[in-house]
Amino acid sequence: MSREELNRQAFKEEALELLGELETSLLELEEDPANDEVINRVFRAMHTIKGSGAMFGFEDIASFTHEVETVFDLARNGQISVSKELLDLTLLARDHILSMLEGEEQGLGERAGEVIRGLKALTPVQKQAQESPAVRDVPSTCSTDPSMNTWRIRFAPPKNLFMSGTNPASLLEELCEMGEHHVIMHTKDIPALSGLNPEDCLVWWDVILTTASSEDDIRDVFIFVEEDSDLTIQMVGSCQRIDEESYKLIGQILVEKNDITKDALERILLERKPIGQLLSEAGLVSASQVEAALVEQQEVKRLRQTASAEPQTSSIRVPAQKLDFLVDLVGELVTAQARLTQFASEQNDARLQAISEEIERLSDELRDNTLGIRMLPIGSTFSRFKRLVRDLSQELGKRIVLETHGEDTELDKTVIERLNDPLVHLLRNSIDHGIESPEERQARGKNPEGRIELSAEHSGGEVLIRIIDDGAGIDPERIRAKAVEKGVIPPDTLLSDKDTLMLIFAPGFSTADKVTSVSGRGVGMDVVKRNIDALRGRISLESVPGQGTTISVRIPLTLAIIDGLQVQVENSYFIMPLSAVEECVELIRKDEGRADLINLRGQMVPYVSLRAGFDIPGRSPEIEQVVVCNSQGRRIGIVVDRVIGEHQTVIKSLGKIYQDVRGISGATIKGDGSMALILDIAALIA
Amino acid sequence: MSKTIMTVDDSASVRQMVSLTLKDAGYAVIEACDGKDALAKLTGPIDMIVTDLNMPNMNGIELIRAVRATAQYKFVPIVMLTTESQASTKEEGKAAGATGWIVKPFKPDQLLAVAKKLLR
Numbered sequence: 001m002s003r004e005e006l007n008r009q010a011f012k013e014e015a016l017e018l019l020g021e022l023e024t025s026l027l028e029l030e031e032d033p034a035n036d037e038v039i040n041r042v043f044r045a046m047h048t049i050k051g052s053g054a055m056f057g058f059e060d061i062a063s064f065t066h067e068v069e070t071v072f073d074l075a076r077n078g079q080i081s082v083s084k085e086l087l088d089l090t091l092l093a094r095d096h097i098l099s100m101l102e103g104e105e106q107g108l109g110e111r112a113g114e115v116i117r118g119l120k121a122l123t124p125v126q127k128q129a130q131e132s133p134a135v136r137d138v139p140s141t142c143s144t145d146p147s148m149n150t151w152r153i154r155f156a157p158p159k160n161l162f163m164s165g166t167n168p169a170s171l172l173e174e175l176c177e178m179g180e181h182h183v184i185m186h187t188k189d190i191p192a193l194s195g196l197n198p199e200d201c202l203v204w205w206d207v208i209l210t211t212a213s214s215e216d217d218i219r220d221v222f223i224f225v226e227e228d229s230d231l232t233i234q235m236v237g238s239c240q241r242i243d244e245e246s247y248k249l250i251g252q253i254l255v256e257k258n259d260i261t262k263d264a265l266e267r268i269l270l271e272r273k274p275i276g277q278l279l280s281e282a283g284l285v286s287a288s289q290v291e292a293a294l295v296e297q298q299e300v301k302r303l304r305q306t307a308s309a310e311p312q313t314s315s316i317r318v319p320a321q322k323l324d325f326l327v328d329l330v331g332e333l334v335t336a337q338a339r340l341t342q343f344a345s346e347q348n349d350a351r352l353q354a355i356s357e358e359i360e361r362l363s364d365e366l367r368d369n370t371l372g373i374r375m376l377p378i379g380s381t382f383s384r385f386k387r388l389v390r391d392l393s394q395e396l397g398k399r400i401v402l403e404t405h406g407e408d409t410e411l412d413k414t415v416i417e418r419l420n421d422p423l424v425h426l427l428r429n430s431i432d433h434g435i436e437s438p439e440e441r442q443a444r445g446k447n448p449e450g451r452i453e454l455s456a457e458h459s460g461g462e463v464l465i466r467i468i469d470d471g472a473g474i475d476p477e478r479i480r481a482k483a484v485e486k487g488v489i490p491p492d493t494l495l496s497d498k499d500t501l502m503l504i505f506a507p508g509f510s511t512a513d514k515v516t517s518v519s520g521r522g523v524g525m526d527v528v529k530r531n532i533d534a535l536r537g538r539i540s541l542e543s544v545p546g547q548g549t550t551i552s553v554r555i556p557l558t559l560a561i562i563d564g565l566q567v568q569v570e571n572s573y574f575i576m577p578l579s580a581v582e583e584c585v586e587l588i589r590k591d592e593g594r595a596d597l598i599n600l601r602g603q604m605v606p607y608v609s610l611r612a613g614f615d616i617p618g619r620s621p622e623i624e625q626v627v628v629c630n631s632q633g634r635r636i637g638i639v640v641d642r643v644i645g646e647h648q649t650v651i652k653s654l655g656k657i658y659q660d661v662r663g664i665s666g667a668t669i670k671g672d673g674s675m676a677l678i679l680d681i682a683a684l685i686a
Numbered sequence: 687m688s689k690t691i692m693t694v695d696d697s698a699s700v701r702q703m704v705s706l707t708l709k710d711a712g713y714a715v716i717e718a719c720d721g722k723d724a725l726a727k728l729t730g731p732i733d734m735i736v737t738d739l740n741m742p743n744m745n746g747i748e749l750i751r752a753v754r755a756t757a758q759y760k761f762v763p764i765v766m767l768t769t770e771s772q773a774s775t776k777e778e779g780k781a782a783g784a785t786g787w788i789v790k791p792f793k794p795d796q797l798l799a800v801a802k803k804l805l806r
Contacts, residue, residue: 010699047740048697051769054791056699062791163754165763165785170806224786 002445004057011056012101018045019098026091033082042090043069043076049097061100064112068093071119080122089118148179148212150237150300154257155222156204156230163199166225172205174221179211182299184292204230206292208299210237237300250275253293259285320413323374330363330370331650335669337363338648342672364648376416378456378465379407385427385454392431399438399449400431406456411463415535415555419465422528426467426551427452429524434471434549444546446470458557462537465553473545476500483509501541505529536665538682564649564668566676567627567640569611570618573676575649575668576638580629580681584643587626598626598637607637613663613684631682638684651678689805690714694724694737694749695767704736707794708801721749728759734805735764736788736797739775747775747782754783763804767792 022045029038046069053062068090074080093115153175157168172183184206190196209218218233219226248256251265264284265275276290337359344356382404393400411419435441435450442448453468476497483503484491495503503509507526532539537555564575587598587607597604607626610616626637651666658664665680691713693704698719705715716732718724721744724737735753739746746766753759763785768776776787788800 007699007703010702014697014699041742044696044740044742047769051790052697052699055703162761164780164783165754165761165804167761167763167804167806170804173806174803228780 005445007056008058011052011058014052015049015061015097015101018049019094019101021045022094023091026087026094029082030084030087033087039072039076039082043072046072058101061097064093064100064116065097067116067119071123074123083122085118086122089115089122093119148210148303149235150208150210150296150303151215151218152232152234152236152257152296153207153209153218154204154230154232155207157201157225158228159200159202161201161225161229164225168201168205171221171225172207175207175209175218178213178217178221179209180299181210182208182295184208184288184295186286186288186292188286188288206289206296208236208292208296210299210303236296237303248297250290250293250297251279253296254279254285254289257289257293259289259293320374323370326370327374330367333363334367334648335650338670339673367648371412372410374413375410376413377408377410378416378463379404381416381420381423382407382454382456385423388424388427389431389452392428393435393450396431397437398431398435400435401449401451403451403453404455405453409456409458409463411456411555411557415463418531418535419553419555422531422553423465423467425524425528426553427454430467430469430471430549430551434469434473436472459554462554462556465555467551467553468548469550470548473547473549474501474504474541474543475545479503498542501543504541505539562649562651564647564678565627566644566647566670567610567625567638568642568644569614569640570616572614572616573644573670573674574610574640575647575676575678576627576629576681577678578646580631582628582630582635585626585628585637587624587637587639588622600628600635603635605635605637607639608684609639610679611639611641629681629685631685634685636685638679638681647676649676649678688712688714689733690716690731691734691736691801691805692716692718692724692727692732694718694721694735694741694746696720696738696741700738700767703794704797707797711798711801713801720744721746721752724749725752728753728756732759732762734801735762736767737764738767739779747778750779750782750784765800765804 022042025038025042025045029035029042032038046065050062050065050069053059053065071080071086072090075082075086080086092111096111096115155168155171157166161168175181176183186204186206187202189204190202196202211218215233215235219231222229222231225231251260254260255262255265260279265279276294279285280287280290337356340356341360344353347353386402386404389400389402430452435452436444436446438448441450451470453466455468456463456465458464480489480495480500480503483489483500483506486509488503488506488509489495505525505528509525529539532553532555535555537553539551539553541549541551543549563578565578565581567574567576585598585600596607598607599605605628609620611618611620620639621641624639624641625643626639627643628635628637647668647670649668652668663680663684664677665683666678668676668678670676691708693701693708693715694717695701695704696719701717701719705717708715716727718727720741721737723743724735725744735749737746737749741749744752750764750766753762753764764783766776766779766784766787767790768779768787769790779787785804786800788796
């Protein structure tokens with residue numbers, strides 16, 4: 001049973017008990033109408049049913065009970081007497097609540113209306129006691145105002161602050177978490193030790209806070225103490241108001257804060273010492289007050305400096321082709337630089353080596369920068385999807401909220417463009433087939449509002465994009481049945497659940513019974529997979545029927561140049577992407593019979609031999625190297641003869657003929673002009 | 687060391703909900719069904735008290751007063767559960783020494799936010 005159902009069950013049981021007690025009490029009251037204790041009992045029972053009812057989703061019961069409770073409250077306060085009519089009506093009401101609880105009656109039907117009318121007739125016509133403004137809810141979530149502002153916050157709590165169990169340090173801490181802060185405590189009101197009561201709060205604070213949060217968020221920190229404290233919140237500096245030449249002068253600030261009068265300020269101005277010092281010496285303000293003003297001045301100045309330092313976001317449009325050309329050039333440069341480095345290391349000339357190192361450093365930076373130019377955050381794509389989800393869910397009569405994470409994750413521009421269509425299709429699928437209608441969801445005890453989470457993150461040398469929904473999930477049985485029906489697989493094929501789900505991407509497959517305008521044409525998913533494959537990415541599905549589905553799309557980050565680790569087996573050289581490599585360990589083959597596992601600081605890591613995997617002839621040396629790699633969360637060791645070292649690798653495609661070779665994703669030219677094959681770790685492990 | 691929160695309410699379903707919510711978030715929870723019960727269970731470290739106001743035997747206001755009168759628990763944060771229609775009792779609670787309040791009905795997240803706020 002879900003948490004929600006457990007709670008509802010508990011409430012039902014409790015309510016039934018209370019209704020039983022209520023009946024007994026009401027009957028008692030018939031005999032003894034002035035018995036205060038019983039009246040209180042009745043009131044409390046209804047109060048509890050109302051309160052708990054509202055909390056556990058029984059709004060109808062709660063609002064009906066509220067009507068009854070209100071009238072009985074009047075009886076409790078002696079404003080009306082406990083008459084036979086009142087008791088009759090209340091008993092009727094109690095019966096009605098019982099039938100609502102047992103699900104027989106929905107909400108405020110006829111009977112309920114009658115009862116309420118009857119009750120209202122009993123209430124004396126008097127002005128309703130002024131309901132005080134709704135109690136403000138507990139701290140609301142932050143509203144993101146993109147601009148940073150500086151606030152001056154004065155918090156002067158009452159002397160008896162501690163008597164309410166409040167810890168001002170907690171409040172200040174909460175405040176300080178909102179941004180850059182300076183806290184100045186004012187101690188001038190602390191008396192001498194003899195007159196000091198340690199349970200009094202005798203200090204107050206000025207806080208200068210630079211934050212993007214709103215004034216309401218700041219006020220929320222003090223929500224429980226605001227009424228009894230002296231609290232002022234003022235914005236004093238803003239990213240946007242950079243029109244004034246310089247911020248206010250110390251004296252101005254102090255006058256504004258009422259720490260000093262204008263006259264006193266002017267008097268002192270006639271002398272020449274720094275104003276803060278003078279004021280403090282003259283005893284007009286405490287040192288801490290001056291400090292507070294100084295800090296405020298500094299803070300705003302700083303804020304303005306950073307604001308003006310932010311360059312105008314100017315940009316230039318560049319044809320993508322020019323960038324591609326640039327990337328190619330950089331690639332050639334990197335290759336030439338690798339050869340230079342190799343040559344320099346062979347030469348033994350210190351000066352040459354120094355220059356070659358510098359060239360290496362510069363070309364690294366150039367490489368990173370150039371590839372970075374083409375990278376854009378995926379956020380703009382995500383925000384377009386929000387609109388899509390909204391429109392689509394409305395069209396289908398479903399309630400769905402889209403949550404996005406990782407909007408800052410950067411991807412190459414072309415990759416983002418080419419991902420757009422597949423992602424749209426996957427989202428539409430989730431909305432159309434994944435998330436159920438609100439009625440269905442409610443029937444299953446789910447929140448009628450469905451949730452789709454769209455997230456992007458860097459993981460290993462890849463970008464991982466996930467679409468997670470809490471919908472109906474995918475039933476492998478159904479998929480299998482459909483696949484057999486469409487002739488995608490012969491009927492006696494044995495497939496794991498995971499592989500069965502992957503059948504969704506086979507051409508000609510679709511489980512939608514009728515073709516909707518949104519999806520179901522059987523063309524969608526296989527096109528999606530093809531697009532992802534074209535980006536050298538991978539797509540996979542995980543699902544729990546009834547609970548939801550997670551679609552994971554992995555795309556390798558940069559296409560052209562990667563940092564690699566060069567290894568050797570016999571006379572062949574291979575490059576492994578450094579992003580997948582964790583460490584290298586020696587392997588001494590003692591006995592052949594043992595399982596292919598090594599003990600890595602307590603963790604067992606399986607290994608495979610590259611020599612065996614690629615059928616490279618020759619004998620392995622006594623001592624081999626295991627390169628421990630991490631791919632998709634799994635660790636595995638790859639055994640090679642030698643680990644040579646890091647190698648900046650420009651990926652060159654092998655050409656169409658070699659496209660399907662498993663385990664190899666490309667090739668590169670080494671520093672000495674010979675070739676090395678680039679390993680696809682994920683494919684090797686799978 | 688996890689913090690201990692005492693929840694006082696005559697409604698078993700509310701107690702259960704509060705208890706589960708807090709336990710899930712890593713707090714230790716002591717349950718009491720009314721003011722008298724709560725006082726009896728006031729031993730050992732207690733970092734916060736969440737109490738309903740309308741209870742038999744000893745209601746929330748009296749409980750708050752009693753707790754503030756002890757030496758050991760004088761400064762413990764106390765949160766009262768109020769309903770919108772009882773604004774006057776909220777004032778009474780504050781006068782008795784309550785630290786804060788949550789309005790019923792409330793969502794579990796609100797409870798956790800208040801706990802986080804008062805239990806730094």
